[in-house]
Structure formats: C-alpha cells, structure tokens
Amino acid sequence: MVQNGRIRVAVDAMGGDYAPGEIVKGAVLAARKNDVEIFLVGTATILEKELAKCKLTNGSSIHVVGASDVIKENESPVDVIRRKPNCSVAIAAKMVKSGEADALLSAGSTAAAAISAIQFMGMVDGVYRPALVGSLGSFAPNTVMVDLGANVDCKPHQFLTFAVAGSVYAKKFLNITDPKVALLSTGSEESKGSDAVREAYSLLKNSGLNFVGNIEGSDILNGKANVIVCDGFVGNVILKFYESIGGYAQVWIVRKLKKYPPLRALVRLLFKGLFPATKISNETEKHGGGILWGIDGVVKIAHGASRAPQIANAIESAKEAVKAGVVESLKSELAKFNQGGKL
Amino acid sequence: MTVEDQVRDIVAKITRVDKSIITRQSTFKEIKADSLDVVQALVAVEETFGIEIPDEEAQKFQNFGDFVSYVESRVAQEEKV
Numbered sequence: 001m002v003q004n005g006r007i008r009v010a011v012d013a014m015g016g017d018y019a020p021g022e023i024v025k026g027a028v029l030a031a032r033k034n035d036v037e038i039f040l041v042g043t044a045t046i047l048e049k050e051l052a053k054c055k056l057t058n059g060s061s062i063h064v065v066g067a068s069d070v071i072k073e074n075e076s077p078v079d080v081i082r083r084k085p086n087c088s089v090a091i092a093a094k095m096v097k098s099g100e101a102d103a104l105l106s107a108g109s110t111a112a113a114a115i116s117a118i119q120f121m122g123m124v125d126g127v128y129r130p131a132l133v134g135s136l137g138s139f140a141p142n143t144v145m146v147d148l149g150a151n152v153d154c155k156p157h158q159f160l161t162f163a164v165a166g167s168v169y170a171k172k173f174l175n176i177t178d179p180k181v182a183l184l185s186t187g188s189e190e191s192k193g194s195d196a197v198r199e200a201y202s203l204l205k206n207s208g209l210n211f212v213g214n215i216e217g218s219d220i221l222n223g224k225a226n227v228i229v230c231d232g233f234v235g236n237v238i239l240k241f242y243e244s245i246g247g248y249a250q251v252w253i254v255r256k257l258k259k260y261p262p263l264r265a266l267v268r269l270l271f272k273g274l275f276p277a278t279k280i281s282n283e284t285e286k287h288g289g290g291i292l293w294g295i296d297g298v299v300k301i302a303h304g305a306s307r308a309p310q311i312a313n314a315i316e317s318a319k320e321a322v323k324a325g326v327v328e329s330l331k332s333e334l335a336k337f338n339q340g341g342k343l
Numbered sequence: 344m345t346v347e348d349q350v351r352d353i354v355a356k357i358t359r360v361d362k363s364i365i366t367r368q369s370t371f372k373e374i375k376a377d378s379l380d381v382v383q384a385l386v387a388v389e390e391t392f393g394i395e396i397p398d399e400e401a402q403k404f405q406n407f408g409d410f411v412s413y414v415e416s417r418v419a420q421e422e423k424v
Contacts, residue, residue, distance in 0.1 A: 078382045082398075115379060119386070128359050155375065157359070 006037040006061065007319040009300075010092035010101035011311075013042035014070045015108015017304045023107060024050040026311020031061045036319050039101055041065045042088040067091040077111035081119045089113050093120040096297040103298035103318040107289070107306045114150050117295040124327065126334040128155065130294035131162045131232070132301060133169045136242065140221045142176060144169050145228045148290055149236030159183065159200035159229050163209055164337060165293035166227035168329050174226070178210050182225030184234060185214040196231070204229070207337070250275075289314050291321050293330060298322050346392075346418055347411045353387045354380075354407065367408030374407070384410075392418050 011027055013020045020042055027038045028051075040047050044066035056062065069087035071080060080090055089108055093116040095101040104121075106113040114130055123130070131147035146166040151158060163181045170179035183201055185193035190201050192214060204211045215224050220238070230238075250271045257264040289302035289310070300318040302310060347367075355362035358376045365374055371381055385396055388410075394417045404410045 076378075078378050081382050081386055118379070119383065153377065155359070 006035055007103065007322045008037040008039065008101045009103045009105055009315050009318050010039045010041055010065070010095040011315065012089040012092045012104070012106035012108055012113065013040040013047055014067070014088040015106045015113070016302070016306055016311075017107075018307060019107065020047055020050050022307045023311055025054060025308035026306070027062055027315065028054040028056060029308055029312035030315035031056070033316075034061065036061065036315060038062045038315065039065050039092070039095060041067050041092040041095070043067065043070065065091060065095070071109060071112045073109075077109050077115050080112050080115050085120075087112075087116075090116045090120055093117050093299075096299075097121045102322045103300060105300040105302060105311075105314055105318050107302035107304055107311065107314070109304075110149060110301050113299065113301055114292060114295075117292060117297070117299045121299070122296045124294055124296050124331050124334060126338045127161045127294035128158055130292040130299070131158070131165055132235070132290040133162075133165050133293050134239070134290040135169075135174065136221070139242075140223065142170075142174055142223060142226055143220070143228060144174070144226065145220075145230065145235055145238070146293070147230065147232040147235045148239050149232045150292060151232040153233070154196055154231040156196050156199035156203060159196070159231075160203045160207055160337070161294060161334070162229045163204055163207065163211070163227060164333050165330055166229060167209060168326065168333050169291075169293070170226045172324050172326060172329060176226050179226035180212045180224070181209045181227040181229065182212050182215040182219070184220070184228050184230035185216065187216060188214045190214070200229070246275075289317070291317075291326065293326070295327075297327060346415045349391060350388055350411050350414055351407070353391065354384050354410075357383045357387065365407055367406065367411065369407045370405065371407075388414055392421070394418065394421060 011023060013023045016023055024040060024047060027040055030036055031038055038061060040062060044064050047064045067086060067088040069084040071084060071087050071089065080087060089106050089112055092104045096104050097120055117130065129151050132150045133144055133146040134148050136143045136145060144166050146162045167179045167181060170176045181204065183197060183204060185197050212225060220228060253267060254264060257267055289300060292299040292301055298318055298321045300314050302314040351362050351365050354365060358374055358380045360374050385401055389395055392414060400413060
C-alpha cells in the first residue's frame with residue numbers, strides 16, 4: 001500500500017477555484033515534509049509549467065499524471081461517468097482503485113468527486129452513498145456532524161450509515177469510546193421532523209448505537225451528542241453558518257466597544273493575536289476539508305476556495321486518514337450491522 | 344434469466360429497493376431513483392450486455408418498461424449480428 005514509507009495521494013489538480021496554480025503550490029508545500037508521494041492529475045503541459053514555477057527541494061516525490069478531460073463548472077457532475085471517464089478527478093479515483101495511490105484529494109466539485117469515487121472506487125458494503133463527516137471543533141470539540149453536504153436528499157437508511165461513520169470518526173479522531181448519537185430535528189419527540197427523519201429515528205433506536213434521540217439546533221453545541229446526524233442539505237447550511245460566526249462575532253464586539261477605545265484596542269489585539277476569526281469556528285482550515293466516508297478508499301474533499309496552505313493541510317489530513325485506517329474501521333463496524341441485517 | 348430480470352436486478356441493486364416493487368410501469372421517480380442512480384444503472388446495463396445506450400435514447404425512457412424494451416431490442420439486434 002505505502003511506497004518507501006510514504007503515503008501516496010492522487011490530487012485532482014484541475015479542481016478548485018484557484019486550480020491548478022494553488023493546488024500545485026499546495027502539493028509542493030506538502031511534499032517538503034518528505035513523507036508523502038503526490039500525483040498531480042490533470043492537463044500535463046499546464047501542470048508541468050506550474051510545477052516549474054515552484055522551487056522543489058525533493059522533486060521526486062511529486063509526479064504529474066496526464067488526464068485528457070476536465071470537468072467544467074457548468075457541467076453536470078453525473079456526466080463524469082458516461083461522458084468524461086478520463087477527467088482529472090476520475091483518473092485520480094481510478095489510481096486509488098488500482099492501488100497506484102492510497103488516497104484521493106479534490107478541491108473541485110464535491111459532487112463530481114463523489115460520483116467519480118462511487119463509480120470508480122466503489123462503496124463499502126452496506127453504504128448507499130458516501131457522506132462528509134467533520135468535527136465542529138472549537139465550540140464543540142467533542143462533536144462531529146454528518147452529512148456535511150454530500151447528500152442533499154436522503155433515504156432513511158442512509159442516516160443509519162451516517163451514524164455509523166460518525167461514530168467511527170468520533171472513536172478514531174476524538175478518542176470517544178461510546179459516542180452519543182443524535183438525530184437533528186425540529187423537536188426532541190420521535191414524531192418530529194420530515195418523513196425521512198422520522199423513519200430514521202426508528203432505525204437508529206433499534207441500531208445498537210448509543211442513540212440519545214432527537215436534538216434541536218440549540219443543542220448542537222451543548223455536548224448532548226458526539227455524533228449529530230442530518231441530511232447533507234441541513235448539514236452544509238449549518239456548517240457554513242457556523243464557520244461564519246467567528247468573524248461576525250468579532251466585528252459585533254468591536255462595534256459594541258466603540259465608546260471604550262482602550263478596551264476596543266485590547267479586544268482587537270486579542271482577536272488578532274489569540275483568537276483569529278478563522279480559528280474560532282472554522283476547523284476545516286486546520287484539516288483542509290472533510291473526508292468522504294463510505295467510499296472504499298480515502299477520499300478527501302477540500303473547500304473549493306482552498307489556497308496552497310489549505311491544500312497542503314488537506315494532503316496531510318488525507319495521509320493521516322490512510323495511516324489511521326479509517327476505511328478498514330468503517331468496514332468492520334458496518335459488517336456488524338450487515339450481519340444483523342440492519343443495513 | 345430474461346433481459347428484463349437482469350435489468351430489474353441491476354436497478355434494484357443500485358437503488359436499493361425491493362425488486363418486487365419494480366414493474367414495467369414504474370417510473371424512476373416512483374422507485375426513488377435519482378439522476379446518479381439512473382446513470383449508474385445505464386452504465387451497468389451497458390457493461391452487462393455489451394451495448395451502448397445513447398443519451399438521446401435514455402432521455403426517452405418514461406418508465407422501467409421503456410428501459411427494458413430498449414435493452415431487449417438492442418440485445419436482439421446484437422444477437423442477429
């Protein structure tokens with residue numbers, strides 16, 4: 001699996017708001033640590049030019065892999081499978097499937113990356129669609145949320161696989177032995193929520209997981225649950241709102257202190273030095289995005305707006321996910337549910 | 344196993360619905376298949392039967408029966424060749 005002690009990451013170098021320039025720079029940053037092998041997948045001539053602009057200290061750990069197609073912004077991600085099976089993200093996915101790489105990273109369309117991964121890498125047994133799992137970090141360091149945006153519409157059984165994936169994440173990365181799982185709804189009663197959420201409630205209740213019932217939005221940060229399960233539409237809206245809180249809170253406090261200049265200056269200094277906005281409620285900065293759980297291989301999704309440092313963080317995080325054996329852990333947890341006929 | 348049974352198995356596996364509920368009259372919406380399910384089913388059917396289903400034909404499928412009829416006709420054509 002691992003070559004010369006290095007984890008191999010196939011990077012979709014054409015995906016992302018600042019691709020390929022920032023993706024290539026990010027790869028170069030990550031490669032400086034000398035413990036990762038990076039395959040930049042995309043239009044070879046363009047990538048080689050970008051790579052030539054960077055000062056490589058250990059050039060041999062970055063390789064360019066040619067891809068004849070690129071997914072454009074206005075194209076349907078579903079078309080990847082039939083019309084562009086040789087686009088950069090599809091080639092990167094195929095590299096993981098064939099064993100040429102250990103993980104896939106993309107900052108391009110999440111849907112295109114997910115669809116490529118589903119089609120070309122395959123799903124773990126018992127999983128219908130992959131989900132994005134992530135820690136809420138600062139305000140709720142022992143809480144993970146799933147799905148953060150991979151599935152806008154969900155079938156009830158998907159919530160169960162989300163809960164299993166979230167529990168594995170909480171055990172692996174937050175060291176929580178028996179994570180409390182909750183379903184995000186509009187009330188704590190079993191009868192609250194959409195049809196899918198209500199059906200999911202009974203699946204979770206009988207799952208054998210440490211299910212604590214429904215929680216409401218006001219419970220997200222209070223630690224009632226270590227794993228919060230919701231569909232990708234809700235999860236993505238909450239994630240982006242959450243990530244924006246830090247910056248707005250700082251502006252609000254500084255404005256409120258307008259009449260007290262010395263205090264205002266002190267607060268500004270505190271925010272700048274100790275609590276920069278991005279660190280208050282934005283853990284994805286540190287991790288460089290989220291892992292797509294449920295795919296039979298590690299797939300890391302970085303924010304579309306990622307610059308080189310975030311890409312380097314995402315490569316590092318993909319490497320850690322491979323090392324931690326997240327896919328194997330998920331498979332073994334899901335196998336218990338498959339045996340019990342619950343999936 | 345008939346072509347219809349094979350296509351039904353593929354669609355049921357991808358959409359994770361009980362194959363007994365998939366009739367020739369079932370629409371993709373009725374079996375809760377989204378666009379990715381449909382494309383995955385098309386690709387799987389193409390691979391299984393060694394045929395290619397052009398997009399313009401696939402867009403005409405109103406229900407499972409249309410899909411099966413098209414595959415049956417293409418498989419018959421292939422057999423003649």
